[in-house]
Amino acid sequence: MGTKLVKTIEDIARLANVSKSTVSRALNDSSLINPETKERIKAIAEEHNFCMNLPARNLSRRQSCTVGFVTHSHQCGFTVEDMFGLEIMSAIGSGLDELGFDLLIIHMKPRDTSWAHQYFDSGRVDGFIMMKTGRGHAYSKLLSEMNAPFIIWGVSEPEINGCTVTGDNLSGGIIATEHLIRIGRKKIAFLGGPENDLEAQLRQKGYETAMLSADRTIDPKLMANGDYLMDSGMTGMKQLLEKTPDLDAVFVCGDVMAIGAIEVIQNSGKRVPEDVAVVGYDDLAIATYNNLPLTTVKQNIQMSGKLLAQNLVQSIKTGVVTHVTVPVELVVRKSA
Numbered sequence: 001m002g003t004k005l006v007k008t009i010e011d012i013a014r015l016a017n018v019s020k021s022t023v024s025r026a027l028n029d030s031s032l033i034n035p036e037t038k039e040r041i042k043a044i045a046e047e048h049n050f051c052m053n054l055p056a057r058n059l060s061r062r063q064s065c066t067v068g069f070v071t072h073s074h075q076c077g078f079t080v081e082d083m084f085g086l087e088i089m090s091a092i093g094s095g096l097d098e099l100g101f102d103l104l105i106i107h108m109k110p111r112d113t114s115w116a117h118q119y120f121d122s123g124r125v126d127g128f129i130m131m132k133t134g135r136g137h138a139y140s141k142l143l144s145e146m147n148a149p150f151i152i153w154g155v156s157e158p159e160i161n162g163c164t165v166t167g168d169n170l171s172g173g174i175i176a177t178e179h180l181i182r183i184g185r186k187k188i189a190f191l192g193g194p195e196n197d198l199e200a201q202l203r204q205k206g207y208e209t210a211m212l213s214a215d216r217t218i219d220p221k222l223m224a225n226g227d228y229l230m231d232s233g234m235t236g237m238k239q240l241l242e243k244t245p246d247l248d249a250v251f252v253c254g255d256v257m258a259i260g261a262i263e264v265i266q267n268s269g270k271r272v273p274e275d276v277a278v279v280g281y282d283d284l285a286i287a288t289y290n291n292l293p294l295t296t297v298k299q300n301i302q303m304s305g306k307l308l309a310q311n312l313v314q315s316i317k318t319g320v321v322t323h324v325t326v327p328v329e330l331v332v333r334k335s336a
Contacts, residue, residue, distance in 0.1 A: 009024055009027075011048075012027075012041060012044055012045055012048075015048075016041050018041065019117070019121055019147075020121055021123075021146065021147065022037065022041070022146065022147050023041055026041040026042065027041065027045060033147055063126050063316070064123055064124060064125060064126055065100060065101050066102045066103070066104050066124065066126060067092075067096055067102070067104065067125055067126060067127050067128070067129060067309070067312060067313075068104050068105075068106045068115075068119050068120075068127070068128045068129070069089055069092060069103055069105050069106065069129045070106045070108050070128055070131075071085065071105060071106065071107050071108065083255075083256060083284045083285070084228075084254070084256075084282055084284060084301075087284060087285065087301050087305075088131075088153065088304060088305045089103070089105075089305070091303075091305020091306060091308075092129060092305040092306075092309050093305075093309075094302075094309075095305055095306035095309030095310055096313070098306075098309075099309060099310065099313050101126075101309070101313060104119070104124070104125055106119060106125075106128075113139070113142055116128070120143075120146060120148045121146075126149065127148060127149035127312050127313075127315065127316045128143060128149075128150040128151075128312075129150070129151050129153075129312060130150060130151075130152050130153070131152070131153050131154070132152055132154025132155070132197075132199070140159070140160045140162055141159070141161075144161040144162065149312060149315045149316045150162040150163070150312070151164065151165065151308055151312040151315065152164050152165075153165055153166065154198065155169070155198040155202065157198070161321070162321060163311045163312060163315050163322050163323065164324070165308050165311065165323075165324045165325075165326065166199065166324075166325055166326070167199075167299040167300075167304065167325070167326050167327075168325050168328050169198075169199045169200075169202035169203045169206065169328075170202045170203075170206045170209075171327070171328055172203055172206060172281060172299075172328040173203035173204060173205060173209070173210070173251070174207075174209055175206075175210075175297065175328070175329070176203075176207070176210075176279045176281065176297050176330065177190075177206065177209075177210035177211060177251055178214075179295070179332070180249040180251060180277055180279060180336060181210065181211075181216070183277065183336065185248045185249035185277055186248055187219075187222065187244060187246060187248050187249070188211065188216070188222065188247070188248075188249040188251065189222040189224070189240045189244065189247045189249065190204060190207045190222065190223045190250070190251050190253075191223075191224050191233065191236045191240065191250055191251070191253060191258075191261060192204050192223070192224070192225045192253045193225065193227065193254065194225065194226075194227050195225055200225075203253050204223075204253075207251055219244075221243040221244050222240065222243075222244055224237075224239045224240050226252075226253070226254075226257050228253070228254045228256060229260075230256050230259060230260040231260065233252060233256065233257030233259065233260030233264075234260040234263060234264050236257070236261065237260065237261035237265060238264055241268055247276065248275065248276055249277040249279075249336065250276060250278055251279045251281075252280050252281065253281050254280065254281050254282055255280040255281060255283070255284045255286055255296055256286065257280075258278055258280030258281070258287075258294055258335075259280075259286060259290055259294070261278060262278055262290075262294075262335065272292060272335055273295075273335050273336050277295075277335065277336035278294070278295070278335040279294075279297070279330075279335070279336045280295070280297070280335075281296060281297045281299075282296065282297070282299050282301075283296045283297065283299060283301075283331055287331075292334050292335055293334045293335065294333055294335045295330070295331065295332050295333045295334070295335045295336040296330075296331055296333070297328050297329070297330055297331075298328060298329050298330070298331045299326065299328055300326055300327070300328070303326060307324055307326065311324065
């Protein structure tokens with residue numbers, strides 16, 4: 001390559017086959033860049049007599065003090081079924097405000113990854129907050145390759161090279177089911193989330209753990225899956241009642257689904273909680289203000305949102321990756 005002068009970070013990025021932000025971080029000795037990549041970039045810069053001047057160096061270190069909240073909604077905007085995302089986004093915004101950071105909402109189209117480069121490489125955001133989705137691995141892999149700080153609301157996995165915050169889903173499943181057992185229910189159904197969703201899997205494991213601890217059998221006819229949306233709560237509850245008309249309780253993996261399940265139970269001529277007790281999950285605002293206040297497992301959304309904000313900002317500033325599990329608790333209301 002010789003000693004031809006390379007004038008810009010873009011030139012180094014092209015030669016190293018990495019992003020501009022990666023070059024900038026490497027030349028600034030950021031801990032976010034792995035040592036191998038850092039040395040390779042520095043070697044290219046040295047070979048081409050490239051040196052960042054002080055003003056440029058200071059500019060490259062300047063943060064936007066803005067974090068992107070990535071939504072996976074197909075539409076720009078939120079509906080009642082996006083309540084969890086809406087409530088936790090509000091808590092994240094409060095947490096960032098305390099730290100002097102702003103929140104930018106990024107509406108991502110399905111299977112689109114251009115948003116990551118568009119917002120991070122341009123310096124519009126310093127990092128990303130995402131809700132766990134079926135494509136979480138693909139997005140986390142992309143952001144890791146870009147050396148972009150990110151945090152996910154969801155269960156920590158080895159493949160996720162970023163921060164995570166999640167509720168204690170296993171304990172949540174246990175305490176919800178134990179409550180239904182304690183109030184004397186005999187045929188307790190489980191209405192879960194998507195089969196490949198780790199949070200739903202852990203809640204189901206909690207349900208099964210509590211049932212087995214009480215010497216109850218795990219009956220496949222008492223189990224169904226939904227997708228956290230109200231329609232799936234209604235569909236799942238119809239399936240459960242068709243298979244086991246005399247069930248007397250159901251633990252539902254999300255409050256929005258639970259509201260749908262209650263509607264189906266009542267439309268079938270049964271009473272809640274007299275005939276069928278219902279426990280939800282999340283403790284969203286809808287759980288309190290529903291016509292029949294919902295007994296539910298409370299995820300501390302305010303605390304979780306602030307942890308998402310605090311731990312991402314810490315990662316932006318230090319490169320430290322953290323994984324936090326937030327305790328949950330049962331809130332008893334009228335439905336069970």
